[in-house]
Amino acid sequence: MVDNVVTRFGIVLFPGFALLDVAGPMQFFNQLSAKQPFELSIIAKTMDPVSTVPPKDTVPNSKFQCIGEAWLPTHTFDNAPQLDILLVPGGLGLRDKIVFNEIAAFIKASYSSLKYLLSVCTGSTAIAATGILDGRKATSNKYAWSWVTQFKNVNWIPKARWVVDGNIWSSSGVAAGMDMTYAFISTVLSPDIATELANTMEYEPHTDSEWDPFSDIWKASS
Numbered sequence: 001m002v003d004n005v006v007t008r009f010g011i012v013l014f015p016g017f018a019l020l021d022v023a024g025p026m027q028f029f030n031q032l033s034a035k036q037p038f039e040l041s042i043i044a045k046t047m048d049p050v051s052t053v054p055p056k057d058t059v060p061n062s063k064f065q066c067i068g069e070a071w072l073p074t075h076t077f078d079n080a081p082q083l084d085i086l087l088v089p090g091g092l093g094l095r096d097k098i099v100f101n102e103i104a105a106f107i108k109a110s111y112s113s114l115k116y117l118l119s120v121c122t123g124s125t126a127i128a129a130t131g132i133l134d135g136r137k138a139t140s141n142k143y144a145w146s147w148v149t150q151f152k153n154v155n156w157i158p159k160a161r162w163v164v165d166g167n168i169w170s171s172s173g174v175a176a177g178m179d180m181t182y183a184f185i186s187t188v189l190s191p192d193i194a195t196e197l198a199n200t201m202e203y204e205p206h207t208d209s210e211w212d213p214f215s216d217i218w219k220a221s222s
Contacts, residue, residue: 010041010083010110013071014103016054016093021120022071024178025087028185031197036189043080044073045102054092077106082113090121090141090173104129117168118184120177122147124170128154136165141173142212145220158220159212172212179206 009029011022029038044050052068059066075081088107094100108130111117119127124140127133128151139160140148149156157163162171162180164187171180182205186194198205214220 006037006039008039008041008081008084010043010080010086012086012088012103012106013042013044013050013073014091014093014099015051016058016091016096016099017050017052017089018091018121018174019052019069020174021089021091021123021177022087024175025118025120025181027201028178028181028194028197031200032185032189032193035193039081040074041081041083042071042074043106044076046076047073049073052091055096058092058095077102080106080110083110084115086110086114086117088117088119088123088126089177090119090123090125090144094122094126095147100126100129108132115167116184116188118180119168119170120180121171121173124148125151127168127170133165133168136168137163138165138168138170139163139172140170142214142218142220143173145218156222158222159210159215161206161209161211163209172214178203183207183209 049070049072051070053066103126107127111132117127121141122144124138125148134153137155137157139157139162160172161176162169162183169180169184171177182194182198
């Protein structure tokens, strides 16, 4: 991100994405767009609204139907523009194999032109499925660790709030995406800008990438 140069930012969505995986980081970037020029693309399979409500078969122990919200895409996988940054959220919708494979295919097709690839929560699994993370470090949601670590060629870090390997940033579960975004903006722009944005949000970020009590709570291991 350079002054007066437009940053082309994309979010890839799927039915059953986790709301805060997207909304948390985007609160930072929405505010940042008043200081730096951005173009935002919300990308999905079709132009239909994309709901956070997970497919029912991915929540087998649910007593009631989950509620959720819907986001409107601006592009589909077929007509998405070239991007500088792509944000990949997690969510129960990735447990649907068709959805998972579609998201992975889009990431694989987009990666070579990206400056940065960001994932929150189990979004890192869709990146892992492409082979892009083979031999690289990443982290993910510790509650879903046993599912995440099915991709054996990745150096999964079990105790981390977020992990950086080259131009790929991955965070732990859900709320951790906000801490990763704070760190990302601090690194790519400046700590002063990141702190100003966080203070405006009245948000106090965890700034230690190794802070991770949830690794112990959910007994994640390498």
